[in-house]
Amino acid sequence: MGGTLWKIGGRTVDLSQRALIMGVLNVTPDSFSDGGEFFTTEKAVAQGQRMAAEGAQIIDVGGESTRPGAEAVSAEEELARVLPVIAKLRETVPAFISIDTSKEVVARGALEAGASIINDVTGGRGDPKMMALAAERSAAFIMMHMQGTPRSMQEAPHYDDVVSDVTNFFRQQYARALECGIDSMAIAFDPGIGFGKTVAHNLSLLANLARLRIEDRPIVVGVSRKSSLGKMIGSNAMGDRLAPTIAFTALLRERGANVIRVHDVKENAAALRVTEALLETAK
Numbered sequence: 001m002g003g004t005l006w007k008i009g010g011r012t013v014d015l016s017q018r019a020l021i022m023g024v025l026n027v028t029p030d031s032f033s034d035g036g037e038f039f040t041t042e043k044a045v046a047q048g049q050r051m052a053a054e055g056a057q058i059i060d061v062g063g064e065s066t067r068p069g070a071e072a073v074s075a076e077e078e079l080a081r082v083l084p085v086i087a088k089l090r091e092t093v094p095a096f097i098s099i100d101t102s103k104e105v106v107a108r109g110a111l112e113a114g115a116s117i118i119n120d121v122t123g124g125r126g127d128p129k130m131m132a133l134a135a136e137r138s139a140a141f142i143m144m145h146m147q148g149t150p151r152s153m154q155e156a157p158h159y160d161d162v163v164s165d166v167t168n169f170f171r172q173q174y175a176r177a178l179e180c181g182i183d184s185m186a187i188a189f190d191p192g193i194g195f196g197k198t199v200a201h202n203l204s205l206l207a208n209l210a211r212l213r214i215e216d217r218p219i220v221v222g223v224s225r226k227s228s229l230g231k232m233i234g235s236n237a238m239g240d241r242l243a244p245t246i247a248f249t250a251l252l253r254e255r256g257a258n259v260i261r262v263h264d265v266k267e268n269a270a271a272l273r274v275t276e277a278l279l280e281t282a283k
Contacts, residue, residue, distance in 0.1 A: 003016050003216070004016055004216055004217070004218055004258055005185060006140060006185065006186070006188060006217075006218045006258070007138075007140060007183055007185040007186045008096050008116050008117060008140040008186070009096065009116030009117075009138070009139070009140065010138065012185070015218055015258040015259075017276070017280070018276060019253050019257060019258050019259060019260055019272060019276070020057040020058055020258065020259045020260070021055055021056045021057060021058070021259075021260055021262060021265055021268060021269050021272060022056065022057075022058040022059075022060050022098065022220070022222075022259050022260065022261040022262070023048070023051030023052070023054075023056035023058065023059050023060065023095075023262065023263075023265045024060055024062075024222075024224065024261060024262065024263045025044060025047055025048050025051065025059055025060060025061045025062070025085070026062050026065070027041075027044045027061060027062065027063050027081040027082055027085055028062065028063060028064065028065045028073075028081070041084045041085055041088070044061075044085045045085055045088045045089060045092070048061070048085065048089045048093060048095075049089070049092055049093055050265075051095075051265040052089075052093035052094065052095040054265040054266040054269060055265055055266065055269030055270075055273075056095055056265045056269070057095055057096060058095055058096045058097070058098050058117065058259065059089060059093065059095050059096070059097050059098065060098040060099075060100050060117075060119055060261060061082050061085055061086055061089070061097060061098065061099055061100060061110070061115070062082070062099075062100030062101065062119075063077070063078040063079070063080075063081035063082040063100075063101070063106070064078050064100075064101065066100075066121050066195070068194075068227075075103050075105045075106055078101060078103065078106045079105070079106055079109050082099065082101075082106070082109075082110060082113075083109055083110065083113050086099070086110055086113040086114050086115050087113045087114055089114070090113065090114025090115075091114075096116050096117055096140075097110075097114055097115040097116060097117070098115060098116075098117035098118070098119045098140075098142070099111070099115040099117070099118055099119065100119045100121070101118070101119075101120070102120050102121055102122040102126030102127060102130070103126070103127055103130075104127040104129035104130045104132075104133050107120075107130060107133055107134075107139075108133055108137075111133075111137050111139055115139075116139060116140060117139060117140040117141075117142065118130070118133070118134055118139050118140070118141050118142065119142040119144070119190075119220075120141070120142065120143060120144065121144045121146050121192070121195065122144070122146060123143040123144050123145055123146070123169065123173050123192075124141070124143050124173050124176065124177065125173075131176065131177055131180035131182060132180055132181070134177070134180075134182050134186070135180050135181035135182045135183075136181075138183065138186065139186065140186045140187075140188065141177065141182055141186055141187055141188070142188045142189070142190055142220050142259075143170070143173050143174075143177070143187065143188070143189055143190070144189075144190035144191075144192045144195065144220075145166045145169050145170070145189075145190070145191055145192040145195070146192045146195035146196050147159075147195065147196025147197070148196045157196045157197050157198050157201060159201060162197065162201045162204050162205060163204055163205060163208045163211055163212065166191050166192075166205060166212060167211060167212055167214070170189045170212065170214045171214055174187060174189075174214050174215065174217070184215065184217075187217050188217055188218040188219070188220050188258070188259065189212065189213075189214060189217055189218070189219055189220065190219070190220040190221065190222065190261075191205045191206075191209075191212055191219075191221065193205065193206070193221065193222060193223050193226060193228070194223075194226045194227065194228055197228075198228075199228045199231050199232065202223075202226075202228045206221070206223070206248070206251075206252065206255075207255075209221070209252065209255045209256045209257060210255070210256055213256070218258035218259055219256060219257050219258050219259070220257075220258065220259040220260075220261060221248075221252050221257045221259070221260055221261065222260075222261030222262070223244075223245060223248045223252075224241075224245045224261060224262040224263045224264070224268070225238060225241045225242075225245060225263050226241070229241045229244040229245065229248075232244065242264055242267065245262060245263075245264065245268065246264075246267055246268055246271045247271075249262065249268045249271045249272055249275075250271050250272070250274075250275040253272055253275045253276065253279075254275060254279060260272065
């Protein structure tokens with residue numbers, strides 16, 4: 001991972017030896033893996049606290065599902081879902097809090113409530129004000145690649161060369177972010193596994209993480225509970241996706257992932273730590 005550093009909310013985090021676990025906290029009624037399970041503020045806060053205790057250094061709070069076919073949610077509804085959760089978590093957990101949104105007004109409210117990372121599935125394209133906000137608030141900014149929109153992205157994904165296409169997108173958005181005044185050290189990239197990609201596209205990206213890295217910026221990867229895992233193992237059961245997720249956590253850390261976004265924190269944090277112990281010994 002080289003000497004990768006990431007600036008989050010005024011702190012510089014060294015990712016060269018240890019990757020971070022980002023716990024997924026969906027405050028939604030319709031997310032693909034846990035829709036409705038943490039929809040009340042109380043349940044969401046309790047789950048965020050549990051993930052922090054189990055080893056998540058980042059809690060990623062989202063109020064709008066981005067699963068394939070998902071319907072859009074108004075900014076007002078999104079804010080009503082996430083703000084009370086973020087405010088309570090900021091008081092009670094040491095983890096960084098991330099807001100998973102593509103709307104500037106939601107990100108702004110979340111930053112004011114205590115978040116320090118913006119996780120934008122549109123990579124800064126969804127709202128023309130988003131990059132300016134990240135610059136203004138000195139927020140860490142994760143730019144994800146997505147082909148199409150959540151409603152239509154899985155209908156017929158096509159690329160000339162998925163690794164080159166995603167890398168070029170990262171370069172373009174990196175240049176745009178710098179033009180908007182975002183600190184280069186605050187930027188991270190996510191190839192968007194499952195967001196407008198087939199299983200073959202996902203595997204190509206995961207096998208070529210090193211080619212995706214731009215200016216030694218952190219790479220964020222989320223494969224947890226994705227449908228492509230089920231297709232690889234021939235199972236439709238959500239419970240069968242935990243073991244493949246853990247396997248990818250270890251493999252992707254070895255291949256250079258800096259932040260690993262997961263639903264099941266305890267198991268993946270354990271896999272990450274033993275992988276890092278082996279990598280450290282093998283130096």
